[in-house]
Every structure is written in C-alpha cells, then in structure tokens.
Amino acid sequence: MRKPSSMITFIYALIVSLLAFMIKRIDHLIIIGSMNLVSGASLGFRRFRGLIILYIAGVVGLFINSLLVSNRGEVVFSLGWLVVREGVLRSVADIFFRLGMIFGATLLFLSLAEPREFIKDLERYLRLPKGVVFSIFYALRLYPLLTKDLDEIMLVRSERMRRRMIITPGDVSSLVVPLLNISLERAVWAGIAAEMRGLSIRRPVYRGKRFSTTDLLIITFLMIQILIIIFI
Amino acid sequence: MISFNIRSAGYVVGRSVLKDLSGEIEDHKTTMIIGRSGGGKTTLILALTGILTNLLEGWVDGKIILKQLDPLDPEDFKIIPKIVGAVLQDPDKQISMPTPWDEISFVLENLGYPPEEIDRKVSQMLREAGLEHKAFHEIEKLSGGEKRRVTYAASVAHDPEIIILDEPTASVDPWGIKTLRDFVRRYRGEKTIVIIEHKPDYFIDYVDKIIRIENGMIKEVYKPSERDYLEKKFSEYDQDLSSVSKTVSNNKILETKDLVIGYDKPILKDISIELYEKEIIVITGANGSGKTTLMKTLIGWLKPFDGEIKIYGRPMRKRKDLLKTFFYISQQPDYMFLSNTVENELRSGRGLSEEILKMFPWRNILKENPYKISFGQRRWLSILLGLVYQRKILMIDEPSAGLDPDLYKDLVRFLMSLVDKYNISLIISTHDPRIIRDLAHRVYHIDHVKNKIVEIDKEKILKMMYEAAMS
Secondary structure: OOOOOOOHHHHHHHHHHHHHHHHOOOOHHHHHHHHHHHHHHHEEEEEEHHHHHHHHHHHHHHHHHHHOOOOOOOOEEEEOOEEEEHHHHHHHHHHHHHHHHHHHHHHHHHHHOHHHHHHHHHHHHHOHHHHHHHHHEEEEEEEEHHEEEEEEEHHHHHOOOOOOOOHHHHHHHHHHHHHHHHHHHHHHHHHHHHHHHHHHHHHOOOOOOOHHHHHHHHHHHHHHHHHHHHHH | OOOEEEEEEEEEEOOOOEEEEEEOOOOOEEEEEEEEOOOOOOHHHHHOOOHHOOOOOOEEEEEEEEEEEOOOOOOHHOOOHHHEEEEEEHHHHHHHOOOHHHHHHHHHHOOOOOOOHHHHHHHHHHHHOHHHHHHHOHEHHHHOHHHHHHHHHHOOOOOOOEEEOOOOOOOOOOHHHEEEHHHHHHOOOOEEEEEEEEOOHHHOOOOOOOEEEEOOOEEEEHHHHHHHHHHHHHHHOOOOOOOOOOOOOEEEEEEEEEEEEOOOOOEEEEEHHHHHHOOEEEEEEEEOHHHHHHHHHHHHOOOOOEEEEEOOOOOOOHHHHHHHOOEHHHHHHHHOOOOHHHHHHOOOOOOHHHHHHHHHHHHOOOOOHHHOOOHHHHHHHHHHHHHHOOOOEEEOOOOOOOOOOOOHHHHHHHHHHHHHHHHEEEEOOOOHHHHHHHHHOOOEEOOOOOOEEEOOOHHHHHHHHHHHOOO
C-alpha cells in the first residue's frame, strides 16, 4: 500500500497535538491517547523503539511525582505505608495520555512522512515562499556537514592542546568561530550555485490535492477521534 | 559567444580585482583560464555570469555580452541560468538538496519544466551518471566521486549552451579525473566550455584556447595552433623539483603493525608502514579509500580495531601519547585556526615563535584574521602550526589542493626546508602526482579493492595514476 502524503500526516499530527491541549474529559483523553499511542508505536516501533520504551518507562517518574503532589481524594488501594488515592491515578492518566496523543501522532508522522516530500509539500500545498522552502531543504543538507565540521574542529582543538569540554566563553568562541566561518563560506557558494540554477526565477507549481486511499484512511482516523470528543 | 571589455571590476568599491580585460570566448569551443591564485580567474567568471554585480554586491565598469544578453542587467541576469551550467570546485559547497534526484530536478523545476519532463530528464541524467540506483540516497552517503557526478549531471540537465567548470580537479583522484575528462570530451564541440584550472596538463589535449590571467589582467592568450609551444611551456612551467636535496636518517620513528582501521567497521586491514626521521612518505589511493582515516587513527582520534602503533619502537595506545608525536593538518585549513590573528596563531605554542613568525612570508598580514587571508596563505599558516607545537611527524592532507603552480613550487621548497632544518618527518596524503614526483621518498598505495596498503615504486604509481586519469 502506498504511504499517505506527508502533508496529510503533518496536518493529522498538528490537529491531534492541538486536541491534546483542548480535551478536558479524562475518558476522552484515555480513548484518544490510547488510539494514537497504539497506532504511533506500532508504526514507529522499528525506528523509534528506544524512545517508545523511554516514554513508557517515564510512567514510573510520573507516578512518583503524582504521589507527592496529587495524592488526594478516595483511597484506591494501599500497600503497607503506601496509600494511593484517586488524584494520583487521575494525574498519571491525564499527563500520560495527553502527552501520549502528541507522542503517538508525532510517531505516526515521522514513520510515514519522508522529510524531502514533506518540504516539497510545504511549497506545493501550503504555498510557503520558495526562499523559505529552499532554506529548509538546505538545513537538511547542512546538518551532516556541520556534524563533520564539528568533528574536525574538535580534532584540531585536541591536537592544539585545548580542552575538549567547552567551559569558558573563550572555548565557545574557538569552537563557534571556525564553525561559522566555514558554514558562511559554504552558504555563500551554495547560494551562488542555487542562483546559477535559477532559484530566483523559480515559479512554484501549486497543485490541488488528490487524496489517495491511505490519505483517506488517515483522515477517517482523525474524524473518528473528533466524533468521539463531540458525541461520547 | 561571450565577449567582454572590462575596465575594472571588484567586490568592494575602490578596490579593483580585474583591470583592463577584454576578450572573447567563442561558441562551441573549450577555453581554459589559468593563472595564480587570487589573480582574478574566478572573479572574471563571476563577472561574466552577472553574479558579481547581481548577487555579491560587487561592481563592474565595462561591457559584457553573453549570448546577446547583458548579464549585468538584472532582467537579463534572470535568463542566465537557462543558458549556463556550472560545476564548482567543492561539491559540498555546490549541492544544496538532500538526494541526487532532488539536486538534478532542482534546476529543471526552477526553469519551469513540466513534471513529466522533469521525471524523464532526471532519470536520464542519473542513468548517464551511473547513479540511477542511488537516486534517493542521502547525498552524504555518496562517495566523493559520486557527488562529483551529481554536480556534472545537475549542470547539464537543462541542456545549457555554456558549461563552466571551476577548478574541477582539486582533490579529485585519477579515476575522478578520467570521469571529468570524459565529461569534457562528451560536450566538447557541442557546447561552449570554460574551465578554470591550476593543473592544465589534464585538459591540454581538449582545449581550443587558454587565457592566462595575472593580477587581474590578461597576460597571454594561446591559440590552438600554438599547442606544441604550449606543451613545452607547461612542462617547463611545471618543472621537476626532485633535484632538491633529500637526506633521510636511519632512525625509525614510526612503525605500524597489522593495523586495522575504520569508523564503524574496518575499511583497511594489515597496515604495516614505516617512517624514518627526515623522511617524507606519500599515501595515495582513490577518494574514500581510507587515507584520512589512517591519519586520524595515527593521531589517536580514531581507535584502531586491531594492531599496533610504535613510536621509536615503543607501542603507543593512548591518544595523549600519540598527540605528542603527530600533528594532523586538514585539507581544509579553516578547521585549524583558534585565534583571531595570524600572529596569535603563530605564537600559540611553546618556544620557537619568533623563528616561526619569520618563516611566514606575508609579514604585512600578521595582524589579520586568519579567515580573511587568501587560501594559499591559510594553507601556509596551517602547516606552520605543526612547527608551533613542535611535533616530530606532520601529517598533511592534500597539501597542493587549490594552489597554483607557483605556490605549489613554493610549497615544495617550504616543506623540504622544514624537513631539513627541523628534523621532522612528513606523511602526505594526496592524489597529486607532482607531490609524489617532487617530494616523496617512498609511496604507500591503498588498493581499495583488496582493502590493503602496499609500498609501491614511485615510477610505477606515477604511471598508474597518469594512465588512470588520461586514458
């Protein structure tokens, strides 16, 4: 089956994240949070396994925090000296599923979207200016180059007897100045190269969106969640 | 045709880089522009394409006609990308898209080609460049040679009438040069090709005209009929410096035994090399074969998977011990600087600073920021840093990249004098056959097929490199 378009998954993640801040009822949070966590985790398990485990492990910290600040209401259960009241479970569920909505939707977006397709869609469908879209593309390209630059500069710092830990403003300067100088020169030439290839005369082709089956599945999934909030 | 009559031009008002230049570049001919670094070759190209005035806020006093267009006029400048394709010196500075497909389609999208035509053309260009199976690979995961091929494909995807190549052979291995020569041969006669180059020998058999620029002025223009004269002239110009005296001590300073190196996994095995005091060894091999990785392992920046590094017979494992012996000088000198003036850079080590200061030939720029001086000056400064820190072995990555023939000769003499005077040894990684011819006592070659490094006869490797590049 074809992947849904990056723009649809982006809009999905955006709306679910907004809903996470708007929903007030705990039962809605549990249902919609579970839907997103399960779908996001199953799609993203292969790539984001560590993050998912970390998120689930975070429940322990969340529980301890809630025990300290929200241990109010009816006693739900007690284990010797440990008395857990309704407020603890409510707080844990509230935070876990609220964040779970954002986390799950983001996992779904990251698992299904291709960064380059997403950036192209920003121009094609959201009509972002070409300069902004080019900059985002270039940022994608720049990231591995900056990593390489940083490695080279750290090697030089090491052989020139500078400490590896960046502590003082002088350390920061000796790291940032070469990084900026190299990046600036590279950016100037990348700009020249882009202009030589007609960036300034680019006329973006705005396209009307044609929905695929998988796009419609994502939209239906979102609609179900909105209907749950409205009608249940 | 490109015709130009430039009275003066430059980047900053009042400071001319080009002076009284006039000439023509004929249609469907291959023209090479040569001359000293900083002499104005790239500035001329930037002026001819209108980039200097329209993008870099520079100025041109004069007239330029490029295919009936005035590139100095902002409206005409917008049409220039349709008729010009350019390949810059460093693919990492040119490529701005994350995959080969996007890089090639970028120019076609900009110029308004219909989507179906873009798909067809990009597929064709990728097929011709032998990259169709890597169309959507991340650019960073391509080899240096593959990145080069992406830039060639992107420069001709829109079928421009003019192709500009700016120092295309810098840091390119002989196999890459062959690809480049094939590229020039393919479009020669069909398109107008302009090549800026420091190593003219690589293209002498393809060019129709050579323009030599010195101090912003045209010094000489060679006609095709003078080719014999030219070849003599170049061989004299690029003279053999091997007569410079070389004496090597009997003290073995470095020995590696069965070293296995790499980043995540081994890329080179059974590395056994030796280096003596006052000796210069050269390491050659294709782009990405592991030359820089070996240097970074010797300095302790990368841990070897296996094997031993011995300094004066004593095994060394810790980075701090290796750092006392080695100094690595990157191919990109800008990585090397940590201070805000040239003088502070040269005074940053212990002792010798006055002596080293005297060795920097450009006394008038000692108070300048190292990032503001020319490439050749930065290269000099980066090498001198090795002396500042008084290390016994300097490892220099591609020392001749981007240097014109005069600066190259100065560099060879400079390196020779360092070895003689300070008793140091050099490990040089290079693709430049001139370095092997003029400096190397011994040569190690990395066979990237067998993943092995072997000592090889100088004449044999020079012949091999020449045949690989010029075949």
